[in-house]
Amino acid sequence: MKLLLLSLGLALLCSHTEEIADPVTSNFDLSKLSGDWYSIYLASDNKKKIEENGSMRFFLERIYVLEHSSLYFKLHTIVNGQCIEVPFICDSTGKDGECSSDYDGHTLAHILETDYVGYLIYHAENSNNEGKSQIMELYGREPDVSTELKEKFVEYCRDHGIVMENIIDLTRINRCLQARDNALV
Numbered sequence: 001m002k003l004l005l006l007s008l009g010l011a012l013l014c015s016h017t018e019e020i021a022d023p024v025t026s027n028f029d030l031s032k033l034s035g036d037w038y039s040i041y042l043a044s045d046n047k048k049k050i051e052e053n054g055s056m057r058f059f060l061e062r063i064y065v066l067e068h069s070s071l072y073f074k075l076h077t078i079v080n081g082q083c084i085e086v087p088f089i090c091d092s093t094g095k096d097g098e099c100s101s102d103y104d105g106h107t108l109a110h111i112l113e114t115d116y117v118g119y120l121i122y123h124a125e126n127s128n129n130e131g132k133s134q135i136m137e138l139y140g141r142e143p144d145v146s147t148e149l150k151e152k153f154v155e156y157c158r159d160h161g162i163v164m165e166n167i168i169d170l171t172r173i174n175r176c177l178q179a180r181d182n183a184l185v
């Protein structure tokens with residue numbers, strides 16, 4: 001019995017470590033970002049951008065890698081209580097892990113850290129005639145991620161001057177999971 005428990009424990013330990021891949025913070029291979037993702041945490045130093053009806057309040061379903069390392073994001077947002085699909089293209093700037101878009105003025109985004117298989121953290125700067133804001137987001141391959149990753153994200157936010165109160169936990173709100181292709185209805 002003890003042996004069984006021990007081997008079970010070891011099996012759990014091993015399957016756990018397998019999920020932890022090495023964090024990558026430079027020389028990103030964007031082709032590895034394609035596929036399904038979930039928005040987990042969303043943060044901004046200009047909170048109205050990410051609150052209800054905010055211009056940066058999107059929920060990610062999938063990333064497609066286009067030619068020349070540009071990225072296509074299949075997003076959802078809520079308009080009048082309805083989830084609607086929003087296509088979003090971020091054009092590669094040629095710099096490592098960086099892309100830009102003319103959405104809402106000008107938005108320049110770059111990846112801070114990812115392991116491709118579990119999570120991705122990015123930072124974006126938006127500027128328009130109302131001023132500048134920062135947006136940061138944590139994506140997961142699963143609908144939720146570990147507390148450690150969430151803490152890592154909070155630390156990244158702190159490094160960029162974004163306080164805890166400006167971080168929204170999207171796992172607690174309607175993030176349009178029911179609108180996804182693989183939704184169980």
Ligand SMILES: *[C@@H]1O[C@H](CO)[C@@H](O)[C@H](O)[C@H]1NC(C)=O
Nearest residue numbers: 051052053054078079080081
């Ligand atoms: C968001 O927009 C809808 C529709 O215009 C409105 O009914 C709702 O009050 C808005 N929510 C906020 C927080 O402004």
